[in-house]
Amino acid sequence: MTMRRVSTFNLGSIALGIVFLYLPIAVLVIYSFNASRLVSVWGGWSTRWYAELIQDEALLDSVFISIRLALTAATAATILGTLSALALVRFGRFRGRLLFAAMIYAPLVMPEVITGLSLLLLFVAIAVDRGFWTVAIAHTTMAMCFVTVIVQSRLVDFDMSLEEAAMDLGASPLRTFFAVTLPLILPAIAAAWMLAFALSLDDLVIASFTTGPGATTLPIRIYSQVRLGVKPEMNAVCAIMVAVVGVAVIGASLLAKLSGARGMPVR
């Protein structure tokens, strides 16, 4: 598409859309600096709620658990998802491909309540103690499908002749993969890992079903506070998370731009 004048109507829709998307988050961040305990009354600027957060040990505990969980699940999901993408794109019509593809695409839209409930019932049926690892398995299963889709779309427009060249020159299949294929799809894999990390960090429903004692993730902790109403401390927690995510995503997209990768991955 070439340069052209953007009409007022189009400009208006974009502007309204952006305001709609960002206004609530902006309000949340501003109110997290509100000195008053009454969330609706403006009592001047203050960082009081941030200071109180640092003393909340249960909360810090959950932050730690959630980060460890997201690191574990994102890494496992990236490995499994990359394998699935290779299987779907490269190995043609293997037996059971249709079922495999169905199992990849279904979790993308499956309501989380169902995924969570079914995994919990599995863990009960095989009598596993629920805790960190059961949530990690659940998050891996959910996130690997997103990883597959992202890596797959990169593999589809991959120049096969590069691999063939490496093999013609005597590289083994495994060596070819690590020396040629992997570096070329690495940007997609990195993006997929980030998405898996974010999905795990964000999830409340699946974690609530599959967690056990001692593994209260941050979303579960926030949810138990928030469902009783708006609290200034929670404003501060949320503002910090927004800041972390904002910096990470903007940094990653700048990085992706520098390394010439394609745009941000989406569902």
Added chain:
Amino acid sequence: MKWQQRRFVLQRLVVRIPYAWLLVFFLVPFLIVLKISLSQTAIAQPPYTPVFELAAGWHGLVAFFSGLSLNNYGLIGSDPLYILSYVKSVEIAAFSTLILLVIGYPIAYAIARTPHRVQAVLIILVVLPFWTSLLIRIYAWMNILQRDGLLNDVLMALSIVKEPPAWLSTDTAIYIGIVYSYLPFMVLPLYATLEKLDESLIEAAADLGCPRWKIFWLVTLPLSSSGMLAGVLLCFIPIVGEFVIPDLLGGSQSPMIGQTIWTEFFGNKDWPAASAVAVLLVCLLVTPIVVYQNQAMRALERE
């Protein structure tokens, strides 16, 4: 030749590891849900009966199957609470998907018509909120929609209302939360097709004297139908089973189906009933899910 063999073994591993994982952690759990939906509640651990025991052999198997029943489904059919819950979920999902389409289309269309450099930035701006936790975004709306929240402050200041209306615990709040949270999922697939749209077709129609609204109706809209379908499915299916948004923004009097499963499970500890509700929800969604899968696979093969 040896490589050929090793290659073959490797290929099999690449397929089988994720395949086995999905069988064990996606398909089998689902079959277990199906099985428990046919069981009875029991005061035991696990809280349902019959429990399948391999050790009991053939007799155990017979006892197991004769212990299964459709009672839970009968219960769901006879209790208007469940039926209302399904109806409400589908209704909310359908209406909010429609609202999303009406709001999302102009945004996607407008973004696709800006210069290339700007497009990339705008798309990042649209996706960015999706990267922050859903819980936080919904919580942000709780801040705004409270009785003495920002929305009512503004409405009162502009003297649009005299008394501050209650927004929280209403369906309006659920709609706001859903439209807000799912907007990126509608805009992105629409943008993806609109951006690829062949402009010469529009120019040709214009050259032949077709008015602008008619060009939109006869050319642009039909050509973007695959994006519309993807966006609609990507929003509709998960919204039907949505839990967080109705739970935090909506009222408790008429829950959506995701909430019903949650309460049956965590509140009433009735695992068989929760499973039966979940199975029926999947039955409800199976058609859109299959359509979505075909669409996604075709889109990938077209690339």
